[in-house]
Amino acid sequence: MDFDLMFTSFPKLLSATLITLKLLSVSLIIGMFLGLFFAILRLNKNKIINKFAYGYSYVFRGTPLLVQIFIIYFGLGQIEYLRTTFLWEILKEPYWCAIIAFALNTGAYTSEILRSAFQTIKPGIIEAGKSLGISSKIIFYKIQIPIAIRQSLPAYGNEIILMMKGTSLASTVTLMDLTGVAKYIISTTFKPIEVFIVAGGIYLFMTFIIHNIIKYLEKKYSFQQ
Amino acid sequence: MELLAFGKTGWGDELFYATLMTIAVSVTAMLIGFFFALIFTPLKLSKYKSLNLIGIFYTTVIRGVPELLVIYLFFFGGSGAIMYVASIFGYFEYIEINAFITGSMAIGIISGAYSTEVFRGAIQSIDKGQFEAAKVLGVSKFVQFYKIILPQMLRLAIPNLSNVWQITLKDTSLISVTGLVEIMRQSYVAAGSTRDPLFFYSFAAVLYLLLTYLSMKLINKLEARYSRGY
Numbered sequence: 488m489d490f491d492l493m494f495t496s497f498p499k500l501l502s503a504t505l506i507t508l509k510l511l512s513v514s515l516i517i518g519m520f521l522g523l524f525f526a527i528l529r530l531n532k533n534k535i536i537n538k539f540a541y542g543y544s545y546v547f548r549g550t551p552l553l554v555q556i557f558i559i560y561f562g563l564g565q566i567e568y569l570r571t572t573f574l575w576e577i578l579k580e581p582y583w584c585a586i587i588a589f590a591l592n593t594g595a596y597t598s599e600i601l602r603s604a605f606q607t608i609k610p611g612i613i614e615a616g617k618s619l620g621i622s623s624k625i626i627f628y629k630i631q632i633p634i635a636i637r638q639s640l641p642a643y644g645n646e647i648i649l650m651m652k653g654t655s656l657a658s659t660v661t662l663m664d665l666t667g668v669a670k671y672i673i674s675t676t677f678k679p680i681e682v683f684i685v686a687g688g689i690y691l692f693m694t695f696i697i698h699n700i701i702k703y704l705e706k707k708y709s710f711q712q
Numbered sequence: 713m714e715l716l717a718f719g720k721t722g723w724g725d726e727l728f729y730a731t732l733m734t735i736a737v738s739v740t741a742m743l744i745g746f747f748f749a750l751i752f753t754p755l756k757l758s759k760y761k762s763l764n765l766i767g768i769f770y771t772t773v774i775r776g777v778p779e780l781l782v783i784y785l786f787f788f789g790g791s792g793a794i795m796y797v798a799s800i801f802g803y804f805e806y807i808e809i810n811a812f813i814t815g816s817m818a819i820g821i822i823s824g825a826y827s828t829e830v831f832r833g834a835i836q837s838i839d840k841g842q843f844e845a846a847k848v849l850g851v852s853k854f855v856q857f858y859k860i861i862l863p864q865m866l867r868l869a870i871p872n873l874s875n876v877w878q879i880t881l882k883d884t885s886l887i888s889v890t891g892l893v894e895i896m897r898q899s900y901v902a903a904g905s906t907r908d909p910l911f912f913y914s915f916a917a918v919l920y921l922l923l924t925y926l927s928m929k930l931i932n933k934l935e936a937r938y939s940r941g942y
Contacts, residue, residue, distance in 0.1 A: 549924040551885035562910035655778030679789035687777040694776035
Protein backbone atom coordinates (compact mmCIF):
# COMPACT_ATOMS: atom_id res chain seq x y z
CA MET A 488 0.00 0.00 0.00
CA ASP A 489 1.37 3.35 -1.07
CA PHE A 490 -0.28 5.74 1.39
CA ASP A 491 1.73 8.71 0.12
CA LEU A 492 0.20 8.32 -3.31
CA MET A 493 -3.26 8.11 -1.78
CA PHE A 494 -2.66 11.38 0.08
CA THR A 495 -1.19 13.24 -2.89
CA SER A 496 -3.83 12.04 -5.35
CA PHE A 497 -6.76 12.88 -3.07
CA PRO A 498 -6.86 16.66 -3.79
CA LYS A 499 -6.47 16.04 -7.54
CA LEU A 500 -9.34 13.58 -7.52
CA LEU A 501 -11.43 15.89 -5.36
CA SER A 502 -11.13 18.76 -7.83
CA ALA A 503 -12.07 16.37 -10.64
CA THR A 504 -15.15 15.46 -8.62
CA LEU A 505 -16.39 19.01 -9.26
CA ILE A 506 -16.53 18.27 -13.00
CA THR A 507 -18.38 15.02 -12.30
CA LEU A 508 -20.91 16.89 -10.17
CA LYS A 509 -21.32 19.60 -12.80
CA LEU A 510 -21.94 17.03 -15.54
CA LEU A 511 -24.37 15.18 -13.30
CA SER A 512 -26.42 18.18 -12.19
CA VAL A 513 -26.72 19.84 -15.61
CA SER A 514 -27.70 16.60 -17.36
CA LEU A 515 -30.17 15.68 -14.61
CA ILE A 516 -31.91 19.05 -14.90
CA ILE A 517 -32.21 18.83 -18.70
CA GLY A 518 -33.11 15.14 -18.43
CA MET A 519 -35.88 15.88 -15.96
CA PHE A 520 -37.61 18.21 -18.43
CA LEU A 521 -37.09 15.76 -21.29
CA GLY A 522 -38.45 12.96 -19.14
CA LEU A 523 -41.55 14.90 -18.13
CA PHE A 524 -42.14 15.96 -21.73
CA PHE A 525 -41.89 12.43 -23.10
CA ALA A 526 -43.91 10.95 -20.22
CA ILE A 527 -46.74 13.34 -21.14
CA LEU A 528 -46.39 12.31 -24.79
CA ARG A 529 -46.64 8.67 -23.73
CA LEU A 530 -49.98 9.38 -22.09
CA ASN A 531 -51.27 11.03 -25.25
CA LYS A 532 -54.05 9.13 -26.99
CA ASN A 533 -52.67 9.87 -30.45
CA LYS A 534 -50.98 6.67 -31.61
CA ILE A 535 -48.20 8.32 -33.61
CA ILE A 536 -47.14 10.64 -30.78
CA ASN A 537 -47.34 7.70 -28.40
CA LYS A 538 -45.18 5.48 -30.61
CA PHE A 539 -42.64 8.27 -31.08
CA ALA A 540 -42.21 8.69 -27.33
CA TYR A 541 -41.99 4.93 -26.86
CA GLY A 542 -39.38 4.66 -29.62
CA TYR A 543 -37.26 7.34 -27.95
CA SER A 544 -37.20 5.58 -24.61
CA TYR A 545 -36.73 2.15 -26.22
CA VAL A 546 -33.70 3.18 -28.27
CA PHE A 547 -31.97 5.07 -25.45
CA ARG A 548 -32.60 2.33 -22.92
CA GLY A 549 -31.66 -0.48 -25.29
CA THR A 550 -28.24 0.80 -26.34
CA PRO A 551 -25.15 1.40 -24.20
CA LEU A 552 -24.50 4.98 -23.08
CA LEU A 553 -21.02 4.72 -24.61
CA VAL A 554 -22.51 4.28 -28.11
CA GLN A 555 -24.74 7.30 -27.56
CA ILE A 556 -21.81 9.50 -26.54
CA PHE A 557 -19.72 8.32 -29.49
CA ILE A 558 -22.51 8.95 -32.00
CA ILE A 559 -22.96 12.49 -30.70
CA TYR A 560 -19.28 13.36 -30.22
CA PHE A 561 -17.66 11.60 -33.20
CA GLY A 562 -20.66 11.01 -35.46
CA LEU A 563 -22.50 14.31 -35.62
CA GLY A 564 -19.35 16.25 -36.48
CA GLN A 565 -19.27 14.33 -39.72
CA ILE A 566 -22.37 16.00 -41.08
CA GLU A 567 -21.04 18.92 -43.13
CA TYR A 568 -24.21 20.94 -42.80
CA LEU A 569 -24.09 20.89 -38.99
CA ARG A 570 -20.63 22.45 -39.05
CA THR A 571 -22.00 25.59 -40.65
CA THR A 572 -24.77 26.18 -38.13
CA PHE A 573 -24.53 27.65 -34.65
CA LEU A 574 -25.07 24.13 -33.28
CA TRP A 575 -21.46 23.43 -34.09
CA GLU A 576 -20.39 25.81 -31.32
CA ILE A 577 -21.99 23.35 -28.90
CA LEU A 578 -21.17 20.09 -30.64
CA LYS A 579 -17.46 20.72 -30.95
CA GLU A 580 -17.13 20.84 -27.17
CA PRO A 581 -16.77 17.37 -25.60
CA TYR A 582 -18.31 18.81 -22.42
CA TRP A 583 -21.60 19.64 -24.14
CA CYS A 584 -21.61 16.44 -26.19
CA ALA A 585 -21.34 14.44 -22.98
CA ILE A 586 -24.14 16.47 -21.41
CA ILE A 587 -26.41 16.01 -24.43
CA ALA A 588 -25.84 12.25 -24.36
CA PHE A 589 -26.37 12.00 -20.60
CA ALA A 590 -29.48 14.19 -20.70
CA LEU A 591 -31.06 12.17 -23.52
CA ASN A 592 -30.20 8.93 -21.73
CA THR A 593 -31.51 9.92 -18.32
CA GLY A 594 -34.51 11.56 -20.01
CA ALA A 595 -35.47 8.16 -21.45
CA TYR A 596 -35.31 6.44 -18.07
CA THR A 597 -37.04 9.35 -16.32
CA SER A 598 -39.89 9.27 -18.83
CA GLU A 599 -40.47 5.59 -18.03
CA ILE A 600 -40.40 6.26 -14.28
CA LEU A 601 -42.82 9.18 -14.56
CA ARG A 602 -45.12 7.34 -16.96
CA SER A 603 -45.58 4.44 -14.57
CA ALA A 604 -46.09 6.93 -11.74
CA PHE A 605 -48.83 8.73 -13.69
CA GLN A 606 -50.50 5.42 -14.42
CA THR A 607 -50.61 4.39 -10.77
CA ILE A 608 -52.54 7.53 -9.76
CA LYS A 609 -55.99 6.37 -8.71
CA PRO A 610 -58.69 7.58 -11.13
CA GLY A 611 -60.78 8.53 -8.08
CA ILE A 612 -58.41 11.40 -7.33
CA ILE A 613 -58.87 12.88 -10.78
CA GLU A 614 -62.62 12.32 -10.63
CA ALA A 615 -62.75 14.06 -7.25
CA GLY A 616 -60.99 17.06 -8.77
CA LYS A 617 -63.40 17.10 -11.71
CA SER A 618 -66.48 16.92 -9.52
CA LEU A 619 -65.17 19.90 -7.55
CA GLY A 620 -65.16 21.82 -10.81
CA ILE A 621 -61.40 22.17 -11.10
CA SER A 622 -60.21 22.61 -14.68
CA SER A 623 -58.33 19.66 -16.16
CA LYS A 624 -55.24 21.82 -16.62
CA ILE A 625 -55.08 22.62 -12.93
CA ILE A 626 -55.84 19.00 -12.06
CA PHE A 627 -52.82 18.02 -14.12
CA TYR A 628 -50.39 20.60 -12.77
CA LYS A 629 -51.56 20.81 -9.17
CA ILE A 630 -52.71 17.24 -8.51
CA GLN A 631 -51.31 14.71 -10.98
CA ILE A 632 -47.75 16.05 -11.27
CA PRO A 633 -47.11 16.42 -7.51
CA ILE A 634 -48.48 12.92 -6.82
CA ALA A 635 -46.47 11.43 -9.69
CA ILE A 636 -43.27 13.09 -8.46
CA ARG A 637 -43.79 11.76 -4.95
CA GLN A 638 -44.63 8.32 -6.36
CA SER A 639 -41.48 8.17 -8.47
CA LEU A 640 -38.98 9.42 -5.86
CA PRO A 641 -37.50 6.00 -4.94
CA ALA A 642 -37.03 4.96 -8.58
CA TYR A 643 -35.68 8.38 -9.49
CA GLY A 644 -33.15 8.16 -6.67
CA ASN A 645 -31.80 4.98 -8.25
CA GLU A 646 -31.67 6.75 -11.60
CA ILE A 647 -29.62 9.61 -10.10
CA ILE A 648 -27.09 7.09 -8.75
CA LEU A 649 -26.97 5.25 -12.09
CA MET A 650 -26.43 8.57 -13.86
CA MET A 651 -23.67 9.54 -11.44
CA LYS A 652 -21.91 6.32 -12.42
CA GLY A 653 -22.70 7.05 -16.05
CA THR A 654 -20.84 10.37 -15.96
CA SER A 655 -17.63 8.32 -15.70
CA LEU A 656 -18.00 7.72 -19.46
CA ALA A 657 -17.22 11.39 -20.05
CA SER A 658 -13.59 10.35 -19.61
CA THR A 659 -13.78 8.48 -22.94
CA VAL A 660 -14.29 11.77 -24.78
CA THR A 661 -11.22 13.44 -23.23
CA LEU A 662 -13.01 15.06 -20.27
CA MET A 663 -11.03 14.90 -17.05
CA ASP A 664 -13.75 13.94 -14.61
CA LEU A 665 -13.18 11.80 -11.50
CA THR A 666 -12.72 8.59 -13.49
CA GLY A 667 -10.62 10.35 -16.13
CA VAL A 668 -8.17 11.69 -13.55
CA ALA A 669 -8.15 8.34 -11.73
CA LYS A 670 -7.24 6.58 -14.96
CA TYR A 671 -4.51 9.14 -15.65
CA ILE A 672 -2.97 8.62 -12.19
CA ILE A 673 -3.22 4.82 -12.54
CA SER A 674 -1.54 4.80 -15.94
CA THR A 675 1.32 7.06 -14.77
CA THR A 676 1.99 5.39 -11.40
CA PHE A 677 0.77 1.84 -12.05
CA LYS A 678 -0.81 1.70 -8.61
CA PRO A 679 -4.39 0.75 -9.52
CA ILE A 680 -5.51 -0.46 -6.09
CA GLU A 681 -4.58 2.71 -4.17
CA VAL A 682 -6.21 5.01 -6.73
CA PHE A 683 -9.28 2.77 -6.92
CA ILE A 684 -9.73 2.98 -3.15
CA VAL A 685 -9.57 6.80 -3.13
CA ALA A 686 -11.67 7.40 -6.28
CA GLY A 687 -14.12 4.62 -5.39
CA GLY A 688 -14.41 6.08 -1.90
CA ILE A 689 -15.38 9.47 -3.32
CA TYR A 690 -18.01 7.85 -5.57
CA LEU A 691 -19.37 5.82 -2.66
CA PHE A 692 -19.56 8.95 -0.55
CA MET A 693 -21.60 10.68 -3.26
CA THR A 694 -23.88 7.62 -3.55
CA PHE A 695 -24.36 7.76 0.22
CA ILE A 696 -25.28 11.46 0.16
CA ILE A 697 -27.72 11.07 -2.76
CA HIS A 698 -29.30 8.04 -1.09
CA ASN A 699 -29.90 9.99 2.12
CA ILE A 700 -31.26 13.09 0.38
CA ILE A 701 -33.82 10.93 -1.45
CA LYS A 702 -34.71 9.14 1.78
CA TYR A 703 -35.25 12.52 3.48
CA LEU A 704 -37.44 13.76 0.61
CA GLU A 705 -39.47 10.55 0.65
CA LYS A 706 -40.16 11.04 4.33
CA LYS A 707 -40.94 14.73 3.93
CA TYR A 708 -43.43 14.19 1.14
CA SER A 709 -44.93 10.93 2.34
CA PHE A 710 -48.71 10.72 2.28
CA GLN A 711 -49.14 9.74 5.90
CA GLN A 712 -48.18 12.80 7.93
CA MET B 713 -23.94 -0.49 -47.93
CA GLU B 714 -20.64 -1.66 -49.43
CA LEU B 715 -19.09 -0.70 -46.09
CA LEU B 716 -20.90 -3.67 -44.57
CA ALA B 717 -19.87 -6.18 -47.26
CA PHE B 718 -18.34 -9.43 -46.11
CA GLY B 719 -14.78 -10.26 -47.08
CA LYS B 720 -11.80 -7.97 -47.49
CA THR B 721 -13.67 -5.01 -48.93
CA GLY B 722 -16.17 -4.40 -46.15
CA TRP B 723 -16.62 -4.58 -42.41
CA GLY B 724 -19.54 -7.02 -42.39
CA ASP B 725 -17.67 -10.13 -41.30
CA GLU B 726 -15.58 -8.21 -38.75
CA LEU B 727 -18.70 -6.76 -37.18
CA PHE B 728 -20.38 -10.17 -37.24
CA TYR B 729 -17.51 -11.76 -35.28
CA ALA B 730 -17.46 -8.75 -32.97
CA THR B 731 -21.15 -9.32 -32.23
CA LEU B 732 -20.40 -12.96 -31.41
CA MET B 733 -17.65 -11.71 -29.08
CA THR B 734 -20.08 -9.37 -27.33
CA ILE B 735 -22.48 -12.28 -26.81
CA ALA B 736 -19.65 -14.52 -25.56
CA VAL B 737 -18.42 -11.91 -23.07
CA SER B 738 -21.97 -11.18 -21.85
CA VAL B 739 -22.78 -14.86 -21.31
CA THR B 740 -19.45 -15.55 -19.57
CA ALA B 741 -19.86 -12.47 -17.38
CA MET B 742 -23.42 -13.45 -16.50
CA LEU B 743 -22.26 -16.95 -15.48
CA ILE B 744 -19.39 -15.52 -13.41
CA GLY B 745 -21.99 -13.21 -11.88
CA PHE B 746 -24.18 -16.20 -10.94
CA PHE B 747 -21.15 -17.82 -9.33
CA PHE B 748 -20.54 -14.70 -7.23
CA ALA B 749 -24.24 -14.48 -6.40
CA LEU B 750 -24.12 -18.10 -5.23
CA ILE B 751 -21.42 -17.13 -2.73
CA PHE B 752 -22.72 -13.76 -1.62
CA THR B 753 -26.49 -14.35 -1.44
CA PRO B 754 -26.13 -16.77 1.53
CA LEU B 755 -23.77 -14.26 3.14
CA LYS B 756 -26.31 -11.47 2.80
CA LEU B 757 -29.02 -13.69 4.30
CA SER B 758 -26.76 -15.03 7.04
CA LYS B 759 -27.66 -14.67 10.70
CA TYR B 760 -24.07 -13.80 11.58
CA LYS B 761 -23.31 -10.08 11.58
CA SER B 762 -19.75 -10.43 10.26
CA LEU B 763 -20.74 -12.62 7.28
CA ASN B 764 -23.60 -10.26 6.63
CA LEU B 765 -21.23 -7.29 6.50
CA ILE B 766 -19.05 -9.00 3.87
CA GLY B 767 -22.11 -9.46 1.66
CA ILE B 768 -23.28 -5.89 2.15
CA PHE B 769 -19.76 -4.57 1.47
CA TYR B 770 -19.60 -6.39 -1.87
CA THR B 771 -22.96 -5.27 -3.22
CA THR B 772 -22.67 -1.69 -1.92
CA VAL B 773 -19.17 -1.05 -3.24
CA ILE B 774 -19.72 -2.60 -6.66
CA ARG B 775 -23.10 -0.96 -7.18
CA GLY B 776 -21.88 2.44 -5.95
CA VAL B 777 -18.72 2.70 -8.06
CA PRO B 778 -18.75 3.33 -11.84
CA GLU B 779 -18.29 0.23 -14.00
CA LEU B 780 -15.48 1.93 -15.90
CA LEU B 781 -13.46 2.36 -12.70
CA VAL B 782 -13.84 -1.36 -11.88
CA ILE B 783 -12.71 -2.23 -15.40
CA TYR B 784 -9.65 0.01 -15.07
CA LEU B 785 -8.85 -1.70 -11.74
CA PHE B 786 -8.89 -5.11 -13.44
CA PHE B 787 -7.17 -3.94 -16.60
CA PHE B 788 -4.26 -2.27 -14.82
CA GLY B 789 -4.25 -4.38 -11.66
CA GLY B 790 -5.20 -7.82 -13.00
CA SER B 791 -1.85 -9.07 -14.23
CA GLY B 792 -0.10 -7.51 -11.23
CA ALA B 793 -2.32 -9.43 -8.84
CA ILE B 794 -1.82 -12.72 -10.72
CA MET B 795 1.95 -12.16 -10.82
CA TYR B 796 1.96 -11.50 -7.08
CA VAL B 797 0.17 -14.79 -6.42
CA ALA B 798 2.51 -16.58 -8.85
CA SER B 799 5.55 -15.12 -7.10
CA ILE B 800 4.43 -16.77 -3.86
CA PHE B 801 4.67 -20.07 -5.70
CA GLY B 802 8.09 -19.15 -7.04
CA TYR B 803 7.19 -18.03 -10.57
CA PHE B 804 8.68 -14.67 -11.49
CA GLU B 805 8.14 -14.36 -15.26
CA TYR B 806 5.80 -11.71 -16.67
CA ILE B 807 2.27 -13.00 -17.02
CA GLU B 808 -0.14 -11.32 -19.35
CA ILE B 809 -3.79 -12.19 -19.00
CA ASN B 810 -6.06 -12.33 -21.93
CA ALA B 811 -8.38 -9.32 -22.46
CA PHE B 812 -11.37 -11.66 -22.69
CA ILE B 813 -10.72 -13.08 -19.21
CA THR B 814 -10.06 -9.67 -17.60
CA GLY B 815 -13.13 -8.18 -19.24
CA SER B 816 -15.45 -11.04 -18.34
CA MET B 817 -14.16 -11.05 -14.77
CA ALA B 818 -14.70 -7.30 -14.35
CA ILE B 819 -18.19 -7.32 -15.86
CA GLY B 820 -18.95 -10.60 -14.06
CA ILE B 821 -18.20 -9.13 -10.66
CA ILE B 822 -20.46 -6.15 -11.43
CA SER B 823 -23.21 -8.40 -12.75
CA GLY B 824 -22.82 -10.62 -9.66
CA ALA B 825 -23.61 -7.74 -7.33
CA TYR B 826 -26.90 -7.10 -9.13
CA SER B 827 -27.71 -10.84 -9.28
CA THR B 828 -27.04 -11.15 -5.54
CA GLU B 829 -29.63 -8.47 -4.85
CA VAL B 830 -32.15 -10.18 -7.14
CA PHE B 831 -31.67 -13.61 -5.51
CA ARG B 832 -31.82 -12.14 -2.03
CA GLY B 833 -35.11 -10.44 -2.83
CA ALA B 834 -36.53 -13.59 -4.42
CA ILE B 835 -35.60 -15.83 -1.48
CA GLN B 836 -36.96 -13.34 1.02
CA SER B 837 -40.29 -13.20 -0.77
CA ILE B 838 -40.79 -16.98 -0.55
CA ASP B 839 -43.30 -17.83 2.15
CA LYS B 840 -41.66 -18.82 5.44
CA GLY B 841 -44.03 -21.77 5.67
CA GLN B 842 -42.21 -23.43 2.76
CA PHE B 843 -38.97 -23.57 4.75
CA GLU B 844 -40.79 -24.78 7.86
CA ALA B 845 -42.77 -27.42 5.99
CA ALA B 846 -39.55 -28.78 4.48
CA LYS B 847 -37.98 -28.89 7.93
CA VAL B 848 -40.96 -30.67 9.45
CA LEU B 849 -40.89 -33.28 6.69
CA GLY B 850 -37.25 -33.92 7.54
CA VAL B 851 -35.96 -32.88 4.10
CA SER B 852 -32.22 -32.32 4.09
CA LYS B 853 -30.95 -28.74 3.63
CA PHE B 854 -29.51 -29.61 0.21
CA VAL B 855 -32.73 -31.10 -1.18
CA GLN B 856 -34.71 -28.30 0.44
CA PHE B 857 -32.72 -25.72 -1.48
CA TYR B 858 -32.58 -27.46 -4.86
CA LYS B 859 -36.05 -29.04 -4.99
CA ILE B 860 -38.19 -26.61 -3.03
CA ILE B 861 -36.68 -23.16 -2.76
CA LEU B 862 -34.81 -22.86 -6.07
CA PRO B 863 -37.74 -23.64 -8.42
CA GLN B 864 -39.97 -21.15 -6.63
CA MET B 865 -37.22 -18.59 -6.43
CA LEU B 866 -36.42 -18.77 -10.16
CA ARG B 867 -39.96 -17.84 -11.09
CA LEU B 868 -39.75 -14.72 -8.97
CA ALA B 869 -36.19 -13.91 -10.05
CA ILE B 870 -36.48 -14.22 -13.84
CA PRO B 871 -38.06 -10.80 -14.56
CA ASN B 872 -35.38 -9.05 -12.49
CA LEU B 873 -32.62 -11.25 -13.88
CA SER B 874 -33.62 -10.13 -17.34
CA ASN B 875 -32.86 -6.57 -16.20
CA VAL B 876 -29.46 -7.74 -14.95
CA TRP B 877 -28.83 -9.37 -18.33
CA GLN B 878 -29.65 -6.10 -20.12
CA ILE B 879 -27.28 -4.19 -17.83
CA THR B 880 -24.55 -6.80 -18.36
CA LEU B 881 -24.99 -6.76 -22.12
CA LYS B 882 -24.70 -2.98 -22.25
CA ASP B 883 -21.77 -2.93 -19.82
CA THR B 884 -19.71 -5.11 -22.18
CA SER B 885 -19.38 -2.06 -24.44
CA LEU B 886 -17.09 -0.59 -21.76
CA ILE B 887 -14.55 -3.40 -22.16
CA SER B 888 -13.67 -1.85 -25.51
CA VAL B 889 -11.34 0.48 -23.54
CA THR B 890 -9.14 -2.55 -22.81
CA GLY B 891 -8.83 -3.41 -26.51
CA LEU B 892 -11.00 -6.52 -26.66
CA VAL B 893 -12.55 -6.61 -30.12
CA GLU B 894 -16.29 -6.57 -29.46
CA ILE B 895 -18.95 -4.46 -31.21
CA MET B 896 -17.79 -1.14 -29.78
CA ARG B 897 -14.08 -1.69 -30.41
CA GLN B 898 -14.68 -2.97 -33.94
CA SER B 899 -16.86 0.04 -34.74
CA TYR B 900 -14.14 2.31 -33.36
CA VAL B 901 -11.56 0.68 -35.64
CA ALA B 902 -13.89 0.75 -38.65
CA ALA B 903 -14.89 4.37 -37.97
CA GLY B 904 -11.23 5.34 -37.74
CA SER B 905 -10.15 3.75 -40.98
CA THR B 906 -13.15 4.73 -43.10
CA ARG B 907 -13.69 8.14 -41.46
CA ASP B 908 -17.35 7.37 -41.20
CA PRO B 909 -18.04 7.32 -37.45
CA LEU B 910 -21.70 8.31 -37.76
CA PHE B 911 -22.51 5.24 -39.82
CA PHE B 912 -20.53 2.72 -37.78
CA TYR B 913 -21.61 3.92 -34.34
CA SER B 914 -25.22 4.05 -35.49
CA PHE B 915 -24.82 0.52 -36.81
CA ALA B 916 -23.35 -0.52 -33.44
CA ALA B 917 -26.43 0.96 -31.77
CA VAL B 918 -28.63 -1.09 -34.10
CA LEU B 919 -26.68 -4.25 -33.24
CA TYR B 920 -27.14 -3.62 -29.50
CA LEU B 921 -30.84 -2.94 -30.01
CA LEU B 922 -31.13 -6.20 -31.93
CA LEU B 923 -29.38 -8.10 -29.15
CA THR B 924 -31.55 -6.60 -26.41
CA TYR B 925 -34.70 -7.18 -28.47
CA LEU B 926 -33.91 -10.83 -29.22
CA SER B 927 -32.87 -11.61 -25.67
CA MET B 928 -36.10 -10.07 -24.35
CA LYS B 929 -38.08 -12.39 -26.63
CA LEU B 930 -36.14 -15.39 -25.33
CA ILE B 931 -36.51 -14.40 -21.70
CA ASN B 932 -40.25 -13.88 -22.08
CA LYS B 933 -40.50 -17.48 -23.26
CA LEU B 934 -38.48 -18.65 -20.28
CA GLU B 935 -40.66 -16.62 -17.98
CA ALA B 936 -43.80 -18.24 -19.36
CA ARG B 937 -42.22 -21.67 -18.83
CA TYR B 938 -41.40 -21.04 -15.18
CA SER B 939 -44.78 -19.50 -14.45
CA ARG B 940 -46.68 -22.63 -15.43
CA GLY B 941 -49.45 -23.27 -12.95
CA TYR B 942 -49.69 -19.70 -11.73
